[in-house]
Amino acid sequence: MQYVSRGRHRIxxxxxxxxxxxxxxxxxxxxxxxxxxxxxxxELERSFRLVLIDNRGIGRSAVPLLPFSTxxxxxxxxxxxxxxxxSSAHVLGISLGGMIAQExxxxxxxxxxxxVLGCTRSGGGSGPRMPVATAVALVAPMRLPAPDAIxxxxxxILSEPFLREHPEVVVEWQSIARxxxxxxxxxxxxxxxxxxxxxxxxxxxxxxxxxxxxxxADRLIAPASSEHLAREIPGAQLQLLRGAGHDFPTxxxxxxxxxxxxxxxxxxxx
Numbered sequence: 001m002q003y004v005s006r007g008r009h010r011i012x013x014x015x016x017x018x019x020x021x022x023x024x025x026x027x028x029x030x031x032x033x034x035x036x037x038x039x040x041x042x043e044l045e046r047s048f049r050l051v052l053i054d055n056r057g058i059g060r061s062a063v064p065l066l067p068f069s070t071x072x073x074x075x076x077x078x079x080x081x082x083x084x085x086x087s088s089a090h091v092l093g094i095s096l097g098g099m100i101a102q103e104x105x106x107x108x109x110x111x112x113x114x115x116v117l118g119c120t121r122s123g124g125g126s127g128p129r130m131p132v133a134t135a136v137a138l139v140a141p142m143r144l145p146a147p148d149a150i151x152x153x154x155x156x157i158l159s160e161p162f163l164r165e166h167p168e169v170v171v172e173w174q175s176i177a178r179x180x181x182x183x184x185x186x187x188x189x190x191x192x193x194x195x196x197x198x199x200x201x202x203x204x205x206x207x208x209x210x211x212x213x214x215x216x217a218d219r220l221i222a223p224a225s226s227e228h229l230a231r232e233i234p235g236a237q238l239q240l241l242r243g244a245g246h247d248f249p250t251x252x253x254x255x256x257x258x259x260x261x262x263x264x265x266x267x268x269x270x
Contacts, residue, residue, distance in 0.1 A: 001034075001060050006079045012060035013080050014052045017045035022113075022265065023086050024048035025077060029095030029119075029247075030194060031187045033059030035176050038169070040249045043257030047265060051089065053077055055100065057186030067189045070096070070197045074103035081111060090264045094118035094249060095221065096190060099197040105206055106199060114264045115210040117229060118256075119221050119246050124198030127228035134220065139191070142184060146177040159217045159245030169250060203232040210236040211263045213256065215244025237263070 001012045014034050024044060028036055034052035044050060054061040056073050077100065081089060090113050093101030098120025105112045121127055137156055141149035154163060154170045163170070210233050214226035223240065230238035239259055241248050249256045261267040 001054075003060075004080060004083045006076055009056065009064060009076070010062040011056070011076050011080055012054040014050075015084075016041060016050040016052065017048050019049055021047060021049045023051055023081075023084075023089035024260070024264070025051045025053070025081065025089045025091045027053060027077065027091070027093035027097030027100050028055065029097050030190050031058060031182055032095075033176065033180060035059070035180070036173065036250075038172075038250050038253065040253035040257050043253055044260065047261050047267060048090070051080065051084065051086070053080055055097070055190065057189050058182055059180055063183045063186035064189065067192050069103075070099045070193050071103045071107065073100045073193065074107055077104055078108055078111065087111065088113050090114045090116070090260075092116040092118070092260060093120065095120055095246065096194050099123070099194060099199070102199045102203075102206070103197075105208060106202055109206070109208060112208050115206065115208050116213065116260055116263065117210065117226075118213045119215065119218055119226065119248060120229070121221055121225040122198070122200045122203055122229060122232065123194075123196070124200035126200035126232075127225045128222045130221070138220065142187065146182055147174040150174050150177055156220045157245060157247045159215070159219075159243060159251060161243065162245060162251045200232075203229065204234060206233045206236075209263070211259070212236055212238045213248065213259060214238075214240060215246065215248040215251070216240045217243055218246045218248075220246040 098117040141152040212226045212230045214223045230236045244251045
């Protein structure tokens with residue numbers, strides 16, 4: 001990991017891939033660090049210079065004393081790009097990371113070559129609302145020790161078949177939590193940022209090429225939210241991954257990487 005300061009706040013980031021390759025900024029979701037990207041990094045680093053950020057409040061980035069917004073986290077990411085001298089990059093954000101990516105693209109549209117939004121939403125009461133039972137299932141485990149909370153929330157994040165066939169993924173996530181124990185305040189502030197996120201009236205300003213991706217078995221953020229984004233963002237493409245749950249990059253890393261390479265670089269499957 002490397003570090004950069006924005007004001008009093010420390011942002012942690014990592015780089016992978018050939019420095020001469022096109023940059024791809026990757027933004028993870030709620031309570032997830034850059035370590036949680038898993039196998040998809042091996043698929044993408046062959047074609048991109050990967051910029052991996054621990055969002056504010058999680059991982060090796062600092063946990064502020066006061067709540068923050070998705071726009072604040074977007075400005076953190078822009079600061080990392082500035083530090084690296086990257087004038088524009090492809091941007092991939094999933095879940096909360098997709099909300100951050102929306103704010104980044106709205107704040108600095110010329111910095112985003114192509115935008116990939118995964119399993120995310122625009123907020124502001126637009127699109128389908130998260131069922132109360134789903135919200136409770138997401139929040140209630142926060143009272144538990146992190147490894148136990150991960151085991152409980154995995155049922156929302158991963159599809160049932162994948163969870164049954166790949167229990168080692170949850171074990172790996174629990175190992176990361178033991179190595180980098182998440183602070184409840186940081187996770188709560190990220191959750192509040194997601195709850196207050198609202199780009200619903202500004203989506204038409206996103207004029208860069210945009211790809212929307214979601215798993216059709218997503219139980220956390222309904223695929224209808226992605227369909228809403230695809231309708232509201234001019235010219236956006238929508239891709240459904242069959243059988244994938246919320247964390248589709250974990251469940252289908254090769255398929256997801258192929259979509260990103262094809263959309264951003266025009267590369268076919270390899």
